[in-house]
Amino acid sequence: MLTTYATERPTKHAGGIGYGRRMISVRNETRVDMEEKVAANDNWVAMIGKVRDSKDRAAFAALFQHFAPRVKSFLMKSGASESLADECMQDVMVTLWTKAHLFDASRASASTWVFTIARNKKIDALRKMRRPEPEDLVWGPEAEPDAADVVTLRQESAKLTKAILELPQKQRELIERVYFGELSHSEIAKVTGLPLGTIKSRIRLALERLRHAMG
Amino acid sequence: MPWDNDMSDVKHHLTEALLMSYAAGTLDEGYALVAASHISLCDACRAELQSYEAVGGSLMDDADAVHMSEDALEATMALIDAAPAVRPRVLKSDRVLPGPVQDYVGGDLSDVRWRAVGGGVRQAVLKTGDKSMARLLSIPAGAAMPDHSHGGLELTLVLKGAFRDEDGRFGPGDVEVATEHVHHTPIAEEGEDCICLAVTDAPLRFKGLIPRIAQPFIGI
Ligand SMILES: [Zn+2]
Numbered sequence: 001m002l003t004t005y006a007t008e009r010p011t012k013h014a015g016g017i018g019y020g021r022r023m024i025s026v027r028n029e030t031r032v033d034m035e036e037k038v039a040a041n042d043n044w045v046a047m048i049g050k051v052r053d054s055k056d057r058a059a060f061a062a063l064f065q066h067f068a069p070r071v072k073s074f075l076m077k078s079g080a081s082e083s084l085a086d087e088c089m090q091d092v093m094v095t096l097w098t099k100a101h102l103f104d105a106s107r108a109s110a111s112t113w114v115f116t117i118a119r120n121k122k123i124d125a126l127r128k129m130r131r132p133e134p135e136d137l138v139w140g141p142e143a144e145p146d147a148a149d150v151v152t153l154r155q156e157s158a159k160l161t162k163a164i165l166e167l168p169q170k171q172r173e174l175i176e177r178v179y180f181g182e183l184s185h186s187e188i189a190k191v192t193g194l195p196l197g198t199i200k201s202r203i204r205l206a207l208e209r210l211r212h213a214m215g
Numbered sequence: 216m217p218w219d220n221d222m223s224d225v226k227h228h229l230t231e232a233l234l235m236s237y238a239a240g241t242l243d244e245g246y247a248l249v250a251a252s253h254i255s256l257c258d259a260c261r262a263e264l265q266s267y268e269a270v271g272g273s274l275m276d277d278a279d280a281v282h283m284s285e286d287a288l289e290a291t292m293a294l295i296d297a298a299p300a301v302r303p304r305v306l307k308s309d310r311v312l313p314g315p316v317q318d319y320v321g322g323d324l325s326d327v328r329w330r331a332v333g334g335g336v337r338q339a340v341l342k343t344g345d346k347s348m349a350r351l352l353s354i355p356a357g358a359a360m361p362d363h364s365h366g367g368l369e370l371t372l373v374l375k376g377a378f379r380d381e382d383g384r385f386g387p388g389d390v391e392v393a394t395e396h397v398h399h400t401p402i403a404e405e406g407e408d409c410i411c412l413a414v415t416d417a418p419l420r421f422k423g424l425i426p427r428i429a430q431p432f433i434g435i
Contacts, residue, residue, distance in 0.1 A: 057292070060292075060295075061288060064287075064288050064291065065288075068283060068287060068288075068291075069278075069280050069281050069283055070275050070276060070278045070280075071275070072281050072283065073275075073278035073279055073280070073281045074274075074275045074278055076281065077278070086284065086287070089287075090287070090290060090291045090294055091294075093291045094291060094294045094295050094298050097295045097298070098295070098298050098300070098301050099301055102301075107265055108265060108268065108269065108272070109269065109272055111272035111273065111275060111276040112265075112268050112269045112271070112272030112273075113272070114272070114275070115268060115271040115272040115274075115275045116268050116271070116272075118275065119238075119239070119240040119268075119271060120240070122240055123240045127240075127345075128344065129243075129244040129343070129344040129345050130244060130318075130319075130343070130344055131244075131247070132244070132247045132248040132250070132251035132252070132315040132318070132319075133251055133314075133315060133318075134251045134252075134254040134255045134261065134264075134314070134315065135255040135304070135306065135313065135314035135315070136303075136304070137261075157269055157272075157273075160266075160269055160270070160273060161272075161273040161276065161277075164270060164273045164274065165273065165277055175270065175274070176274060178235060178236070178239050178241075179238075179239045179270070179271050179274050181239065181240070181241050183241075184236070184241065185232045185233055185235075185236035185241070185242060185246070185368075186232070186368070188231070188232035188235055188236060189232060191235070194267075194270060196263070196266040196267070196270075199266045199269055200262050200263055200266040201262075203261075203262040203265045203266060204258065204259065204262035207258045207261060207262055208258065211258065
C-alpha cells in the first residue's frame with residue numbers, strides 16, 4: 001500500500017530534475033483549485049485533532065501518506081542524502097504525533113506547521129548548530145482558538161498557496177532557493193513581491209486574541 | 216513581569232530578509248538567537264515570521280512526490296511508541312531575559328557571568344556553534360559602548376534600559392540592524408544600565424577600553 005506514494009500525484013516536471021541535488025522543479029501552468037486546498041487542509045486539521053485527542057493511528061497513517069513524501073522531498077532538495085532524509089522524515093512525523101497538542105489552526109495551516117517541524121529537523125541534522133526558538137504562545141485550557149480565526153486563516157492560506165504557485169517561474173525559483181538554503185540573508189533583497197498582506201494581518205489578529213485570552 | 220508581553224512600543228524591528236531567512240532555517244546561529252528573542256517580544260514580527268513560514272508550507276505542499284520505503288510508516292510507529300513525552304520550556308514569570316537568551320545563559324539575568332571590559336562596561340560571551348559571535352553587554356547609564364569595529368552585519372537587541380545613537384532611541388525589544396558601513400556609537404540612557412544582546416559574524420575588536428562619553432549629536 002505504501003508504494004503508492006510515488007504515484008500519488010502526477011509529476012509535473014519537464015526533464016532535468018533529480019533528487020538529492022539542489023535542483024529546482026520546472027512547472028508549467030500550475031492551476032490551483034482553492035476549494036480543494038481549503039477542503040484538504042480541513043481534513044488534515046481534523047486528522048491532527050484525532051491524533052491529539054485519541055492517538056488515532058488511522059488518522060496518523062493518512063497524515064503520513066500525505067506529508068511524509070513531501071517532507072522527504074523538501075529535505076533532499078535542501079541537501080540531505082536519501083538515507084538522512086528518511087531518518088529526518090521519521091523524526092518529523094514522530095514530532096507531529098508528540099506535539100499535536102501544540103498545533104494551532106488559527107495561526108497556521110497543517111502544511112505550514114509540518115513545514116516548521118521539517119525546517120527545524122533540517123537545521124538540527126544539516127547545520128549542527130543550536131537552534132534558538134521563540135517562546136511559544138500556547139492556548140491555555142480555557143482559551144480555545146477562535147473559530148472565526150480558524151475559518152479565515154484557512155482561506156488566506158489557500159489564497160497564499162495559490163498566489164505562490166502561480167508566481168512567474170523566475171520569481172518562484174528564487175523563492176525556492178531561499179527555502180532550500182541556497183540564498184543567504186544578504187542576497188534575499190532580490191526576492192520581492194510575495195503576497196503576504198492579508199495572511200499577515202490574519203495571524204496578527206489571532207495573536208492579539210490569544211494575548212488577550214492569556215490576560 | 217518586566218516585559219509587557221505584546222510590546223507595542225517596539226519601534227525597531229527585524230528586516231524582511233532576516234525574518235525570511237529565519238523562516239527558511241538558514242540564519243547563522245547568533246542572528247537566529249536575536250531573531251527568536253525579538254519574536255518572543257514582538258507580535259508584529261511573529262505574525263510576519265508565520266506568514267513566511269506559510270510560504271514554506273505552500274512550497275512543501277507542492278513538492279514532487281519521492282519514493283518511500285515500504286516499511287517507513289511501520290518504522291515511524293515504532294519510534295512513536297518509544298518516544299518520550301514533550302516537556303514544555305519552563306520560564307520564570309518575572310524574567311528579564313527572553314526565553315531563547317535564557318536557554319543560552321542557563322538562567323535569568325542574575326545568572327549571567329559578566330566580565331569587565333573597561334569603563335564599567337561588562338560583557339558575557341554566549342557560546343555559539345558557528346562563526347557568529349553573540350554577547351550580552353551591560354553598559355552603565357550614560358556611558359558609551361566601547362568603540363569597536365565589526366566585519367559584517369551587527370544586530371543589537373535591547374533587553375533592559377535603552378540606548379541612543381545616530382538612528383534614534385532603542386528601548387526594550389528594539390533591534391538595531393547595522394552593516395559594516397555604519398559607524399555608530401550607542402550611548403546608554405541616563406537612569407538605568409542598558410543590557411543588550413549584540414551579535415556579529417566575527418569577534419568584535421575593541422579599539423580602546425575607555426568608552427567615549429556624550430557625543431555632541433545627542434545633545435548631552
Ligand atoms: Zn518586531
